[in-house]
């Protein structure tokens with residue numbers, strides 16, 4: 001094939017026969033070649049991505065000696081108390097742009113904050129086959145000090161892969177997660193009675209929806225009961241009239257661990273490592289309690305299993321044991337702790353905010369109730385199975401939208417497994433990246449009118465796949481995602497056949513303590529659909 005240069009030369013030589021001036025032709029060849037080559041180069045340059053900008057040119061949040069990031073963070077969020085990280089991240093993105101770096105106290109390199117869905121996709125491509133998150137330092141410290149395995153939540157490398165492979169099939173594929181639906185049915189029917197009882201105790205104004213009704217403790221008890229039924233194959237009795245004290249202790253410990261996290265992290269590591277503050281002592285005591293209680297529960301399950309192996313056929317733990325002969329008791333304990341730890345408060349808080357949203361958006365609630373009646377029927381006592389879950393369409397949109405609007409895990413992290421270009425900047429392998437998931441999910445660039453609860457928006461086909469990631473992404477995505485969605489579907493399908501949620505204000509003081517939550521109770525008002533129950537209370 002002729003090169004561009006020789007093609008141009010032959011055209012010119014043919015042309016110069018008329019004018020007979022070789023020097024003119026040579027000059028014009030050169031001009032033509034240069035012009036064409038420049039055009040080709042320009043075209044190539046316009047299709048080639050621009051060279052990545054150096055890491056040091058990423059805008060940087062100012063950090064000061066002694067105070068670190070605290071001064072700038074407090075300037076951005078005057079209410080900064082260690083519980084407003086979600087809000088600070090949002091304000092950092094608004095002030096400095098969608099990619100920013102900052103030096104987290106105690107670390108020797110900058111962490112890069114990313115608040116753009118395309119950049120999240122770039123991070124996913126560079127997370128490698130064994131993704132690594134930043135660990136919560138106090139949790140890591142506790143486990144190392146007490147010789148407790150890091151487990152699914154905090155383990156890295158091949159050890160994480162081994163644990164994840166052991167639990168993935170029994171819990172993650174929707175078909176397998178939905179199979180636990182029948183197991184959580186009885187606990188969910190029971191929690192409906194607990195709600196009714198709670199409303200009666202709170203007085204007639206709570207039962208008629210005039211007074212707010214705090215549901216935090218009830219949803220926690222239900223969520224604990226559901227997750228222990230699935231994971232350990234045993235009913236705990238958290239919803240009984242006289243709840244199992246172990247269940248109440250577990251809830252207290254999970255709460256204590258969560259609420260002390262912010263105050264503990266306000267201080268440098270040596271303060272909490274040596275237990276120099278009251279919150280630090282409470283924090284580590286709560287972790288120990290969670291570990292001890294889970295150990296007790298696991299003992300019960302394993303004793304049952306030894307007595308009657310068939311009993312645990314359908315349980316998660318039974319399946320893990322059947323599938324993986326190398327799994328040890330230590331593995332089982334760390335896995336059970338992590339699944340309970342990660343699975344109680346998350347589901348409970350998501351559900352509380354979903355109920356608040358349904359109360360504030362009555363037309364959404366009516367449409368959802370219609371679907372539930374169509375799929376399960378209006379009988380409030382009818383139980384659900386996996387075939388019902390497959391038929392819900394609007395309910396799935398409701399959950400996608402509710403977990404977008406109130407994202408209980410508002411930030412996530414990754415370490416880059418290789419050098420990568422993120423947002424046009426060159427980031428070296430090993431860079432810690434903070435993904436501002438909640439900030440992205442509330443950006444009007446991705447969701448029109450983002451503060452509005454609009455489940456129908458999920459019917460659109462063009463939603464950016466990385467714009468709302470309440471359960472994370474990739475191979476390290478929340479392993480309990482499908483179970484949690486199943487639990488919430490079952491709960492709402494029961495609740496909306498019994499109650500109407502009445503409008504209340506939006507939650508006001510939203511704080512971040514490991515998870516996003518409200519400083520006080522989530523505003524909720526209930527009104528029974530069957531008004532006979534009101535009459536029986538009034539009489």
Ligand code: HEM
Pocket residue numbers: 133152153154164227338339340342343344346347350403408409412413469470471472473474475476477478479480481483484
């Ligand atoms: C609404 C409820 C829930 C939300 C919003 C949620 C959210 C998340 C998120 C964002 C992650 C990090 C994923 C990533 O790094 O990409 C995660 C991890 C995890 N979640 Fe959930 N979660 C929920 C419920 C549950 C439940 C019910 C369980 C257990 C039954 C659970 C167990 C876990 C575990 C073990 C991990 C660590 C997985 C790993 O690193 O391999 N979660 N979750």
